[in-house]
Amino acid sequence: ETGVTQSPTHLIKTRGQQVTLRCSSQSGHNTVSWYQQALGQGPQFIFQYYREEENGRGNFPPRFSGLQFPNYSSELNVNALELDDSALYLCASSLDRGDEKLFFGSGTQLSVL
Amino acid sequence: DAKTTQPTSMDCAEGRAANLPCNHSTISGNEYVYWYRQIHSQGPQYIIHGLKNNETNEMASLIITEDRKSSTLILPHATLRDTAVYYCIVRVGKGRRALTFGSGTRLQVQP
Numbered sequence: 001e002t003g004v005t006q007s008p009t010h011l012i013k014t015r016g017q018q019v020t021l022r023c024s025s026q027s028g029h030n031t032v033s034w035y036q037q038a039l040g041q042g043p044q045f046i047f048q049y050y051r052e053e054e055n056g057r058g059n060f061p062p063r064f065s066g067l068q069f070p071n072y073s074s075e076l077n078v079n080a081l082e083l084d085d086s087a088l089y090l091c092a093s094s095l096d097r098g099d100e101k102l103f104f105g106s107g108t109q110l111s112v113l
Numbered sequence: 114d115a116k117t118t119q120p121t122s123m124d125c126a127e128g129r130a131a132n133l134p135c136n137h138s139t140i141s142g143n144e145y146v147y148w149y150r151q152i153h154s155q156g157p158q159y160i161i162h163g164l165k166n167n168e169t170n171e172m173a174s175l176i177i178t179e180d181r182k183s184s185t186l187i188l189p190h191a192t193l194r195d196t197a198v199y200y201c202i203v204r205v206g207k208g209r210r211a212l213t214f215g216s217g218t219r220l221q222v223q224p
Contacts, residue, residue, distance in 0.1 A: 002156070033211060042200060042214030043157065056211060090156050100147065102212065104156025 002026060004105035006091050012111045013081050021076040021108045023091030031055070031097045032074040034066060035090040037107070043090055049074055050097040078110075086112045114213050115140040115203040122219040125195075131188040133218050135201030138182040143205055146177060147212065148186045150197040157200065157214070160186065191222045 003026035013019050025032050031050045035043035045058035049068035063079040072093070078085055088109050092102035118136040125131040137146065147162040161168055161175045163184075168175045174187040188195055200217040 002158075004156075035214075040216075042198075042216055043212075045211035045213070048211060058211060092156070100145070100162055101159045102149075102157070104158070106155050 002103040002105065004091060004093050004103050006089075006105040006108050008108060009106070010109045010111075012113065014113050015081055015083060017081050017112075018077065018079045019081060019110065021078075021089050021091075021110070023074045023076070023093075023105060025072045025074065025091075025093030026103050029093035029095055029103070030072050031094045031099065032068055032072065033092045033094070033102065034074070034076045035092065035104075036060070037088040037090060039087070046076070048097065055097050081112045083112050086110060114205070115144055117201045117203055117215055119199075119201050119215065119218045121216070122221070124221050124223055125188075125191045127193060127222050127224050128190055131191040131195065131220060131222070133186040133188075133199050133201075133220065134183065135186070136183045137201070137203045140181050140203050141205075144203045145205070146175065146184050147202040147204060148173070148175065149200045149202065149212070149214075150195075151200070151217070152194075152197040160199075191220075193222050193224060196220060196222045 005024045033048040034046040037043040047057040048055045052068045068074045088107040090107045092104045148160040149157040151157045177184045198217040
């Protein structure tokens with residue numbers, strides 16, 4: 001158990017819809033990162049939030065957006081869902097930005113039909 | 114970040130040592146080697162990291178060659194619960210860059 005919780009665990013959406021995924025970080029951690037993991041591949045970095053500000057972004061379009069709240073929990077929002085957005089979405093928290101150790105949640109499995 | 118190369122899959126007998134290799138021939142002097150693993154249906158789990166000295170913790174040992182172009186993760190007494198995908202990642206320590214995961218090595222521990 002890492003102390004990082006994600007909700008929901010599974011979600012089914014249709015193409016064009018919008019989705020919000022949630023993450024509660026480990027106590028004392030001020031940084032949250034989001035990753036997308038397609039079937040059979042390694043996780044790919046989406047973005048990181050540090051103290052409520054975006055602190056780095058991977059190669060994902062603007063329809064992927066996020067928020068971090070004062071309690072350091074976080075949301076990932078995806079607009080205009082596409083079939084290729086079907087993946088496992090992982091949230092990871094760390095003590096500070098750039099910290100070596102990330103603590104991952106078990107992810108949200110998103111299926112887009 | 115330097116690119117890493119790992120075997121796609123490996124088998125290991127339960128109770129024996131599992132030695133997982135990683136090649137990172139383009140590693141820079143300020144880049145660390147990290148290992149994470151991902152057990153089925155879970156998020157990745159941090160195992161160990163190092164710069165140039167060998168490292169050991171309660172989970173594993175990390176052996177880095179003197180030229181730092183390759184490393185080996187050693188699980189001294191593999192159990193069935195060690196069956197997972199193991200990722201070798203190279204990154205500047207304490208940097209702001211994200212972890213770049215490759216495809217990893219799928220380790221199957223056999224009873």
